[in-house]
Amino acid sequence: MIMSLALPGNTDLTSYQHAKVDITPLDIPPTRQAVILATNDVNDVSLFLNGLTQNILILYDLFESLGYDSYLIQHNPNNTTEKKKFISRFRSITPKEIIQNPLPIKLLIEIGMSLDATTRSYLRSMGTKITKLYLGNILNIDIETIQNCPSIFFNHHIIGEIDEIWTSPHYKQHVDYAALLNQTEMCNGRVVPYVWDPCFINYYGSRESVEWVAPMNWTTMDIVIMDPNISFQKCFLYSLLLIEAFSKKHPEWKGKVQIINGDRIQLQPNARNVVLPSLSLFRQERIVLHGRKNIHTILKENRSSCFITHQWNNDFNYMTLELMYCNYPILHNSDGWISFGYHYSINEWNKAIDTMYCALKDHSHNLNVYKTHAANLIWKHSIHNPEMQAEWKACL
Secondary structure (H helix, E strand, C coil), X not given: CCCCXXXXXXXXXXXXXXXXXXXXXXXXXXXXXXXXXXXXXXXXXXXXXXXXXXXXXXXXXXXXXXXXXXXXECCCCCCCCCCCHHHHCCXXXXXXXXXXXXXXXXXXXXXXXXXXXXXXXXXXXXXXXXXXXXXXXXXXXXXXXXXXXXXXXXXXXXXXXXXXXXXXXXXXXXXXXXXXXXXXXXXXXXXXXXXXXXXXXXXXXXXXXXXXXXXXXXXXXXEEECCCCCECCECCHHHHHHHHHHHHHCCCCCCXXXXXXXXXXXXXXXXXXXXXXXXXXXHCCCEEECCCCCHHHHHHHCCCXXXXXCCCCCCCCHXXXXXXXXXXXXXXXXXHHCCCCEECCCCCHHHHHHHHHHHHHCHHHHHHHHHHHHHHHHHHCECCCHHHHHHHHHHC
């Protein structure tokens, strides 16, 4: 009888219990179903004008990781706008090409572009599920557009032949409105998982080139406000008022306030003539207004700064994840991320001031804990997280 003897120093994993993970096998059949994303033109400029465009490409990679062939359906995918290798790798197709060369399409998602009802009907007849994914505060946007821009008309909502309406978790309050608007049964509205990936930081530079650098003295740190200043949902006001209150409680802080997209403040007479002049920081010439900039430029220009963002009905923001990924201290008031990073509430003003003090003074000391927060939050929304993939498989 031959006996099997364990050699000294040999690792025996026969009794080790692995956690069961449902991942897509690599022996995928050669004919794969397609997922089409109807989108605006994706290029090196549009990618950083709106988080929606980044979301499209992240979803593209998500569906690829689930074993589908992803395509971007665009009216003019071969335009002359500059596209780096990173963008060029994404497959593009036109509505005409889909009709001329039918694909086994599992799902079409309208996310940045709407198709006409006739094309939708044709695709549905081929077995394709048609969904519309709203990634914005559409009810508020629709109201503001009517009130403030009555002469503007664009095909934001094209109704007919929509099987399901989807929204991100932080826009779930609009699901019923969107379903009713599109004449889709409200029972066919659903919330889909929020996803993010650091690819745009890494492929348009490197993490090392924009990573946070500890300042010599916290009292000279600048504070950067990055809210777009485009509506009541995203504006500088609360952030600036909090910084003003912080500067009075901690006069030893001598840094400046950098307001990105601050040129829009000059377009509002009340903000320009009343709000800003009432602030001691403004009178001390410590408020600097900038135009719009992309994320890499902002980070490179503020390597040792603290950031703050304010949202209303816009809980999740790529900017917060980008900053945490690069180790920048950022105060955020997202209730959905209350356990991560430097969270504050506008309803607890004194506590928010103390949180800002901690973010400026002690961030270097807290950095390893902060990195753990960032890693956990990013993994929570990662397209490679098996739990995230399982939720999306259920949607498909």
